[in-house]
Amino acid sequence: MWSLTNISTGIHDWLIQTFNPTWALIIEMVIAGIAVIGLFAVLGLVLVLMERRVAAWMQIRLGPNRVGPFGLLQSAADTVKLLVKEGMTPDGADKFLFNLAPFIAMMVAMLLMVPIAFAKDFQLWDLNIGVLYVSAVSSIMVISILMAGWASNNKYSLMGAMRSGAQIVSYELSAGLSILTIVVLTGSLNINDIIIAQADGWWIFKGHIPVIISFVIFIIAVTAETNRAPFDLAEAESELTSGFHTEYSGMKFALFFLAEYINVFIVCAIGATLFLGGWMPFHIGNWESFNHVMDYIPSSIWFFGKTFFLIFVIMWFRWTFPRLRIDQLLNLEWRYLLPISMFNLLLATAIAILGWHF
Amino acid sequence: MEKEELKTKIAELLPAATFEESGEWLNILVTPADWLSFAGQLRHDERLLFDYLFCLTCIDFKTNLTMVYHLSSTTFRHNIVIKSVLDRARPEIESVSHIWKTAEFHEREVYEMFGVDFLNHPDLRLLILPDGWEGKNPMRKDFEDPVNMIKL
Amino acid sequence: MFIVKYIKDVFSGIKSLLVGMRRTGYYFTHHKEIITEQYPDNRDTLVMADRFKGEVVLLHDENNEHACTGCTACELACPNATIKIVTKFDITPEGKKKKALDKFVYHLELCTMCNLCIIACPTDAIKMAQTFEHSVYDRAELTKILNKPDSKIREGVE
Amino acid sequence: MFRETEIVKDVSSIPPFPQDAVQGGGGAGDLIINVGPQHPATHGVLHLVITLNGETIKKVEPHLGYIHRSIEKMCESLTYRQFIYVTSRMDYLSAHINNHACALCVEKGMQIEVPDxxxxxxxxxxxxxxIASHELWWGAMAMDIGAFTPFFHAFREREKINEIMEETCGARLTMNYYVPGGLRADMHPDFQKKVKEFIVLFKRKIDEYDELVTGNIIFINRMKGVGMLSKEDAVSFGCSGPAARGSGVHCDIRKLYPYAVYDKVEFDEILETGCDSLARYMVRIREMKQSVRIIEQLIDHIPEGDFQAKTKAVLKLPKGEFYTRVETARGELGVYIVSEGATTPYRIKFRSPGFSNLSALDSMARGSKLGDLVAMMGTLDLVIPDIDR
Known part of the structure; x- marks a missing residue:
């Protein structure tokens, strides 16, 4: 089976042999940092292009088709445009917080990248509380939005930020509860353990009804948490012009923009890991030969395939549904998602204890 | 109700009104002093029920300003036109915005375009013209704007 | 019962959302439905409707002759002062003075393509052209003189 | 699925808003925001000063005039043939209908018989x-609510109508096709064929609208109970068109005071009694189907004959006053001409539907959420040049 294991262990061994352990670790960190930043840039470009294409096709348009072959370089051109634009800071703004906010958004997105297993044995840090880490760090996101909204000294921005605060805090709950379903079934918070537990079938097939319910709730909750339509109340174009990033321009805007897409990628990666087996190929119980054939497809392709499928679903939502109103949004969480996911967690626990899953 | 019926009915309500029947609808000429009480009667009288004020405007006849109210009833489907001649130097008439709510906006428009002062209007401010507009009222016949008006 | 209604609500809600997603999903997979026109690329094949009102032109025939008598009917018909006719006096072979067109000034920047001048013209000298790419760098370029240099009125047009 | 919002029905329970607050600082806890003159939801240069308490609207105050061109004053210096074209620029989405109103008024004054x-x-x-106007409204309103895709789907059908218009009238938006006494030119030879093609296409596509928007649970919850406009208020505010018919006011000019051949075709006046945004939405959706019904009845029975009556070269309306009203896509458009017997009107007044409909916005919006305001503005279908004129 082709995997990235050899490359990563190779580099590690070479570094250990060449330098003393401290330096080796530092160099490894630098490499990881550069890799993450590189991944960020590439993902940002790919996801923006994907969003525009998905939107265009659903809207019976062609989408970007001018820059480069099939418009593939469109998002690169956009990046250049945003880079050379003037990044204005409004006069009445709290300058320090205003400039800090996009970087916090970006930092959160970077931190979230840590425990994700991109392929077999290809993970920045095999954290034993990986799932907990993700749900803890992702709630820092709201701080950057509140900061941006408050520091802009703009009424639209402030309203967007306040909406976003209420929204993210509420939806953390059901996202967390639906993650717990898997934790209960696996019995571990470690992301690698969760993936290994799905070696004989993904949780969405093995765990039947409770996992399917929690998968649906998870998708809804993370769509809300990443502020994407139909839950894009924080930027609600037709109501608040552009919400919390009304006053941002140039690179600072680009950072927010990028952070949004990276967040989408990360939550989809988590969803794919928990429910669809991460890099684990499609296995069915003890059909050895079938499983063996599936193993020939590299694990990174499995991972990215599943993640991009979930990203597509979230984009599909965005280009189909109207936006909810703020009170309806909170009603949906507190009256529907939260009770259902609590009940569902109970169900999942019962199934886990009784061993009714496959 | 037909024109004649309307005419007799209205003559009962307001003997001072003068009529003109040449047009499509019955035209009634009232004095500004009579207007407010007459409007209330038109709106609430059982047999008239003019509840739909569909057009409110003013005409500058150079010698006077004439307010024109087009009224209709959604119950009986009859229409009348009320006219009231105002003094051009000091045009004043009672507001009817509490009888027909649509009059509030229309009267504000007439106020700024013709300078008609509506007494007891709840919020008589400029609606269309920019804040701090000074000078004459644009829709009057003697208004000249040397910058923006092109004479053909 | 409350619970039954609750569950029913949830399912009918989800169903209505899925119906919408099926529609967008259909268009996502059926690219034949795409209706985008790639304008500057299809310029060669682009056919404008024959009545399209692009700009006013004065018709000239192959002898560089037009049918404009300089009667200013179009100038009077125009609501925007778009057309200005400048006339001159020609000397006919009999030695009489005759009014004729000197310059047909047309301000494209003022024109609203209302077509009233075309209706007003008694000799059908002007018509609407199907051009529509009028953008220029200088506003002055939009003021045009429609009669070509040295053009004359066609014989027999009164 | 979601709980219906509690709309504050009794507006008087909201304390009156201090007048000076609009100019300067607001009352305690009030947030004053300017929606417009440049704002994605106003679809034009409308300026609303909104006083908010949290997300709840306390007062909406429209400021107009950003696109005021004083068309009424302009028309005073244009002849009866010339002034019609200006009116296309008022409610540019129903340009033909505006022109129709003006042409009817001149014809009424001149007593011209228009050929069948x-x-x-x-x-x-x-x-x-x-139909074209309602299509655009449908897409734009869905976009206000937050769904972007319907906008493009609506434009696909609208484009077909525009093509038909372009072929016959020579323009896509401001056609100036009607002249006093008839039409400027005869219809294009392909006109009937194209219209029939359009009807076939439209009937197939209108069901998609229901799939995409009308049946959507989020959409229904955004619209239901939002922007209540009672029947009495609708009449008192002078509302007309779909905005009033959503409140059950029988006000279709085509039925009440038929003009042209509306008394010879069969169609239903759509009335909804919901009084809310959803009712106004449904009126327009159903009205499109009625429009198709009217076209179907007429398209095969266009009588032969002249397309224009013989008129004098210079039109002069006799001294007097003439008022005609027609039903535009937004409601009742009245044209009031005062003539002194000259070649130009002495005074012209356009009673535009948008102006009256807008005046109802304040009382509709009080007590609801900021997100509802865009839904209300969407279903009132405000076209700003129509309001400002």
């Missing part, structure tokens, strides 16, 4: 315009 052929073509054109 012209009248039938006028009605077909009016109804096509109405």
């Amino acid at each position: 052929r012209a009248q039938v073509i006028r009605v077909i054109m009016d109804e096509l315009t109405r």
Whole structure:
């Protein structure tokens, strides 16, 4: 089976042999940092292009088709445009917080990248509380939005930020509860353990009804948490012009923009890991030969395939549904998602204890 | 109700009104002093029920300003036109915005375009013209704007 | 019962959302439905409707002759002062003075393509052209003189 | 699925808003925001000063005039043939219908008999315009609510109508096709064929609208109970068109005071009694189907004959006053001409539907959420040049 294991262990061994352990670790960190930043840039470009294409096709348009072959370089051109634009800071703004906010958004997105297993044995840090880490760090996101909204000294921005605060805090709950379903079934918070537990079938097939319910709730909750339509109340174009990033321009805007897409990628990666087996190929119980054939497809392709499928679903939502109103949004969480996911967690626990899953 | 019926009915309500029947609808000429009480009667009288004020405007006849109210009833489907001649130097008439709510906006428009002062209007401010507009009222016949008006 | 209604609500809600997603999903997979026109690329094949009102032109025939008598009917018909006719006096072979067109000034920047001048013209000298790419760098370029240099009125047009 | 919002029905329970607050600082806890003159939801240069308490609207105050061109004053210096074209620029989405109102008024004054052929073509054109206008409204309103895709789907059908218009009238938006006494030109030879093609296409596509928007649970919850406009208020505010018919006011000019050939075709006046945004939405959706019904009845029965009556070269209305009203896509458009017997009107007044409909916005919006305001503005279908004139 082709995997990235050899490359990563190779580099590690070479570094250990060449330098003393401290330096080796530092160099490894630098490499990881550069890799993450590189991944960020590439993902940002790919996801923006994907969003525009998905939107265009659903809207019976062609989408970007001018820059480069099939418009593939469109998002690169956009990046250049945003880079050379003037990044204005409004006069009445709290300058320090205003400039800090996009970087916090970006930092959160970077931190979230840590425990994700991109392929077999290809993970920045095999954290034993990986799932907990993700749900803890992702709630820092709201701080950057509140900061941006408050520091802009703009009424639209402030309203967007306040909406976003209420929204993210509420939806953390059901996202967390639906993650717990898997934790209960696996019995571990470690992301690698969760993936290994799905070696004989993904949780969405093995765990039947409770996992399917929690998968649906998870998708809804993370769509809300990443502020994407139909839950894009924080930027609600037709109501608040552009919400919390009304006053941002140039690179600072680009950072927010990028952070949004990276967040989408990360939550989809988590969803794919928990429910669809991460890099684990499609296995069915003890059909050895079938499983063996599936193993020939590299694990990174499995991972990215599943993640991009979930990203597509979230984009599909965005280009189909109207936006909810703020009170309806909170009603949906507190009256529907939260009770259902609590009940569902109970169900999942019962199934886990009784061993009714496959 | 037909024109004649309307005419007799209205003559009962307001003997001072003068009529003109040449047009499509019955035209009634009232004095500004009579207007407010007459409007209330038109709106609430059982047999008239003019509840739909569909057009409110003013005409500058150079010698006077004439307010024109087009009224209709959604119950009986009859229409009348009320006219009231105002003094051009000091045009004043009672507001009817509490009888027909649509009059509030229309009267504000007439106020700024013709300078008609509506007494007891709840919020008589400029609606269309920019804040701090000074000078004459644009829709009057003697208004000249040397910058923006092109004479053909 | 409350619970039954609750569950029913949830399912009918989800169903209505899925119906919408099926529609967008259909268009996502059926690219034949795409209706985008790639304008500057299809310029060669682009056919404008024959009545399209692009700009006013004065018709000239192959002898560089037009049918404009300089009667200013179009100038009077125009609501925007778009057309200005400048006339001159020609000397006919009999030695009489005759009014004729000197310059047909047309301000494209003022024109609203209302077509009233075309209706007003008694000799059908002007018509609407199907051009529509009028953008220029200088506003002055939009003021045009429609009669070509040295053009004359066609014989027999009164 | 979601709980219905509690709309504050009794507006008087909200304390009156201090007048000076709009100019300067607000009352305690009030947030004053300016929606417009440049804002994605106003679809034009409308300026609303909104006083908010949290997300709840306390007062909406429209400030107009950003696109005021004083068309009424302009028309005073244009002849009766010339002034019609200006009115296309008022409610640019129902340009044909505006022109129709003006042409009718001049014809009424001059007592011109319009040939049957012209009248039938006028009605077909009016109804096509109405469909096109409602299509645009549908897409734009869905976009206000937050769904972007319907906008493009609506434009696909609208484009077909525009093509028909372009072929016959020579323009896509401001056609100036109607002249006093009939039409400027006869219909294009392909006109009937194209319209029939459009009807086939439209009937197939209108069901998609229901799938995409009308049946959507989020959409229904955004619209239901939002922007209540009672029947009495609708009449008192002078609302007309779909905005009033959503409140159950019988106000379709085509039925009440038929003009052209509207008394010879069969169609239903759509009335909804919901009084809310959803009712106004449903009125427009159902009205499109009625427009198609009218076109279907007429398209095969366009009588032969002249498309224009013989008129004098210079039109002079006799001294007097003339008022005509027609049903545009937004409601009742009244044209009031005061003539002194000259070649130009002495005074012209356009009673535009948008102006009256807008005046109802304040009382509709009080007590609801900021997100509802865009839904209300969407279903009132405000076209700003129509309001400002």
